[in-house]
Amino acid sequence: MARRTFIAGNWKLNLGPASSARLAEELVRTLADRGEVDVALYPTTISIPAVQAVLGGSGIELGVQEVEAFASGAYTGANSPVLCREAGCTRALIGHSERRQRYGETDAGVAAKTVACLDAGLLPMICVGETLQERDAGVAADIVGHQVRAALSALPADRVGALTIAYEPVWAIGTGRTASPAEAQEMHQHVRAVLRSLYGDVIADGLRVLYGGSVTPETAPALLGQPDIDGALVGGASLKAASFAAIVRASH
Ligand code: PGA
Numbered sequence: 001m002a003r004r005t006f007i008a009g010n011w012k013l014n015l016g017p018a019s020s021a022r023l024a025e026e027l028v029r030t031l032a033d034r035g036e037v038d039v040a041l042y043p044t045t046i047s048i049p050a051v052q053a054v055l056g057g058s059g060i061e062l063g064v065q066e067v068e069a070f071a072s073g074a075y076t077g078a079n080s081p082v083l084c085r086e087a088g089c090t091r092a093l094i095g096h097s098e099r100r101q102r103y104g105e106t107d108a109g110v111a112a113k114t115v116a117c118l119d120a121g122l123l124p125m126i127c128v129g130e131t132l133q134e135r136d137a138g139v140a141a142d143i144v145g146h147q148v149r150a151a152l153s154a155l156p157a158d159r160v161g162a163l164t165i166a167y168e169p170v171w172a173i174g175t176g177r178t179a180s181p182a183e184a185q186e187m188h189q190h191v192r193a194v195l196r197s198l199y200g201d202v203i204a205d206g207l208r209v210l211y212g213g214s215v216t217p218e219t220a221p222a223l224l225g226q227p228d229i230d231g232a233l234v235g236g237a238s239l240k241a242a243s244f245a246a247i248v249r250a251s252h
Contacts, residue, residue, distance in 0.1 A: 006231035009238030020047035052088035063091030069112035081120035107150035172213025188228035217246035
């Protein structure tokens with residue numbers, strides 16, 4: 001089954017409203033002729049309204065980098081899927097390794113947030129990936145398989161179709177060190193095998209598994225050429241229109 005390529009830009013804690021709007025404007029212009037590829041931008045929360053105002057009918061989607069698992073209430077400082085949907089987001093990142101490592105995100109939290117996003121109409125992208133120690137210890141596939149199973153534990157097959165998985169080896173994020181296309185393909189194939197064991201062929205062959213970790217215009221073509229790599233989650237290289245657009249164009 002043909003899976004449509006998906007290129008996502010995770011701007012992390014960069015770019016306020018004005019500079020986010022400028023970058024989004026440039027991308028709307030530059031990517032107007034992008035063809036058969038899905039593109040989504042994940043600005044920092046404070047910049048979501050500014051980017052939303054620019055994206056208009058461009059077809060470029062808007063996502064939030066982090067949400068809680070509840071809709072509203074006495075949770076000072078939190079973001080909810082319902083309110084992000086109201087602000088124009090259609091997507092959300094969940095379980096990014098920076099959240100897991102620095103903010104204590106747990107597998108149970110990832111599972112609960114996934115359900116809350118689906119309930120609110122946000123399409124979740126679940127991020128998984130092993131640390132360098134785990135890779136060196138030979139347990140990378142076990143760790144990633146566990147993270148995928150745990151994230152999906154609360155989901156029946158009829159709700160899984162809306163998900164995207166992003167495999168991001170922690171040792172490749174922001175380090176300039178990319179997994180080789182063969183290393184990445186091997187893990188993507190493993191993730192798809194886990195999905196197959198949980199939900200069967202139709203879901204496993206239909207879900208998109210993105211690669212993330214120091215993707216650049218130089219590394220993108222070989223990564224995106226792998227049969228089980230369906231796109232990229234791009235951090236650093238998504239902060240400049242030229243490099244992000246080059247990665248989008250590398251996908252076909
Ligand atoms: P990077 O970040 O491209 O800067 O390595 C990717 C990510 O963390 O999503």
